[in-house]
Amino acid sequence: MTLTLQLGIIVGYLLLALAIGLFAYRLTDRTAEDFYLASRTFGTIVLLFTTFATLLSAFTFFAGPNIAYAQGPEWVLVMGLMDGIIFAILWYVIGYKQWLLGQSYGYVTLGEMLGDRFGSTWLRGLVAGVSLLWLFPYVMLQQVGAGTALEALTEGAVPYAVGAGLITAFMILYVVVAGMRGIAWTDTVQGAFMLVVTWVALLWLLAVIGGPGAATSALEAEAAHHLALGSDFYTVQWMLSTAITIGFGVAMFPQVNQRFFAAGSKTVLKRSFALWPILCVLLFVPSFLIGAWARGLDVTIPEGANVLPIVLAEYTPVWFAALVIAGAMAAMMSSSDSMLLSGSSYFTRDLYRPFVDRTISERREDLLARIGVVAFATAAFAASLWNPATLFELGDAAFSGFAQLALPVMVALYWRRTTRAGITAGIVASQLFYLSSLFLGFVPATYAGWSAGLVGMGLGLVVTVGVSFVTTPAADERRAIYFERLGAD
Template sequence: MSALLEIGIVAAYMVVALAVGAVAYRVTDQTAEDYYLAGRGLGTGVLLFTTFATLLSAFTFFGGPNTAFSSGPEWILVMGLMDGVLFGLLWYLLGYRQWLLGRARGYVTLGEMLGDRFGSKTLRGLVAAVSIFWLFPYVMLQQVGAGTALEALTNGTVPYWAGAGFITLFMIAYVVLSGMRGVAWTDTLQGVFMLSMVWLAFAWIASALAAEPGGIGAAMPAEFRALGGGVYSPQWMLSQAIGIAFGVTMFPQVNQRFFVGKSEKVLKRTFALWPVLVVLLFVPAFLLGSWAQGVGLAMPDGGNILPVLLAEYTPGWFAALLVAGALAAMMSSSDSMLLSGASYFTRDLYRPFVNADASETYENKLGRIGVVVFASATFVASLFTPGTLVSIGETAFGGFAQLALPVGVALYWRNTTRSGMLAGIGGSQLFYLLTVFGPTVYVGGVPVFADAYWGWLPSVVGMAIGLVLTVGVSAVTAQATSEDASVYFEAAD
């Protein structure tokens, strides 16, 4: 019953998504800008919820409650408050300026924006290559999660490879058909649905706990009632918050949404509402994980605590509805990643390095082909789930975060040079990659590439290195004749 209902919900979601995609296709121009950015015409509600749904993934509904179950609810401060507020501020400081430049200069990708300012195909290609490197395994992990979930729902009737393949084919068909407009419309429905379901689950379980001896207060373990302790050191919490917020800002599927707002008013309303929306989602989700610990539920081996809690306190049909919605949330994240990955390939690799004179219509077709290739490649990788790719995906937030400060310097400092940008982006990426994947190197008995530096995570240390390199190298190098700071400062002033 439960499995059939979950599969039915997922199937219904797919039917609705394809229907929305068909409508979006009918009103989408055959240009790259309209396909990738929905004609830069999204309103407040759609922009807010498409960004919201794009960031929803398996972590929101499974990983977050799992963390709260094992370590305590302080994770709310990292995801719900710190990242809600930090990302809202970054949307204002970086996203708003990108929107101004995109509207004035027609930029579609971050690499295109930087390449134009610094007159550099190399910089444009570097940003695209770094972005695709971190994005590829992240898409793969969503396919792994979807395939595993479908296999579990059907008790193995649908094997992992078939489930992951089916989800991949659906996403290819939908994204190729609809582009950003259809993705944004479906994301809006998905975001509203998931926010409603999380609060219904919270209210349902809170009501059940309130009727038990000791009430809701007894459901919170005593060791979880005080801030700090365990993994929650100030440096660890701030490192996580900074790395995730700055990483989200540079995620291609999120960063491109900085370009799509219909007006300045829409953009300002959206980033002002963002922290509220994030808190509304993460507070109930993470409290549910903490309550599961307090009532003595057991985490299944290799499983998640939220389905166990739902099975204990809610009817089977409701638990099935929420879990199926979480599966759909994975797809709503993946479709945006496929679209942005294809745009980085066509705009920042194919156009500057292969065919600079490609027409908008041809690029539109190439982008759709790019979606097919990107999705197919990640599906093949998901069948093997190599450990290296999994590690890359798990550390992707930190990898993307290394781009943020050099980009911020370029947006606000006229004296930034091409050499400074290449040094800042290249140097911080190299440091972070060596920290995550390289051997331990000691200088004077001190590890150069360590897991933590005085409690701070490598992602934050790498960001500081990138900032110092960008500013320092720019200060001692001259701008090349092909660089033109006016394309930023005249358009944005």
């Protein structure tokens, strides 16, 4: 009976999300721009919550509490506070300029925007290829998170592979049917739902164990060092490296970056980034505190398991724990469906169209995008079954990989002297350096405590600027288009 109730709640919630997508499908034009960007019509609430829900992933709900449980609550400062502020600033610095360019030139992807400015199909393809490379482990992360969450909640009755397969099937069906409009509508509902249910989960847990004072006392008795700021794990270098690479990486995530193009007006964009840090704190604080306080509770967390579903299963009713996990899985689906949608646009517009068929019609591109979603999600699912890394390792690799793009893009947006050779060299150098730090044992992962991801960002900046200084702009570069009067209200 318990298992039936748990699965009924989870599947019911996913079906509700699918129903919203089906309704949105009836309002969707059969054009690539509407499929990818909902015809650039988002208002403040929808833009804010679709961006928010897009980032509510397994990294947030499982990796975050796991880190707080193992290492202490300072993770709230890294992900909840510093990242919220960093990304809000980048939303303005990068996002507003991108929105203006999208309004003026109709760009759908970051690769289109850069390829047009620098007159380079190969640069466009490079940006798309790098983005798809790092998108793959982050899609995998959602499938791993869903599989482990369902396995823990049902005490093994639902195997890992079944849970991962369930969310894969739903996200394929959802993206193929709904497009950006349906995703955004569902994101708005799911983002608001997760804000409420996460706070209710925290308050419920505290009511059962005797309040925050009792929770803190229990944590002090079990792991007193968790209550002191800083540790061998939470060094200044690690915290800053992590916050910066995650914040800059988020700005380059295709599913987030494309939302910079989708705002309905300048006012919508500005209101959204102003509210962003508040929203981050409201969500991350309760989920990470549950993870931190769980260390002092009388509950066994097996090695490699996710803290949140185990604690909720122990201290809250079956139906509520299942509801939270259903919401978390829906949040993972919000991340995955947006990633798959954006990944398909990068493939069709930046790889297939310029390199295979320049004359492809809008309708055919729309169909190709949906086929690409199925192929990408299926491949990620297969990879998730083969000895995946931890959720934090997968997420951190993706964030840092995307962060390597951020500074070359910022230089291009604001420095007229940037050349095609400069930005290409900056992207290639930083990507090769960071990939080497992951896969070549003789390349260090840290430098005096600073992560290779952050060092790679600095390398990309230096190479972009240095090569631009010593090279001449190509004849077909359009150096003025980022600096013309860009007006859109």
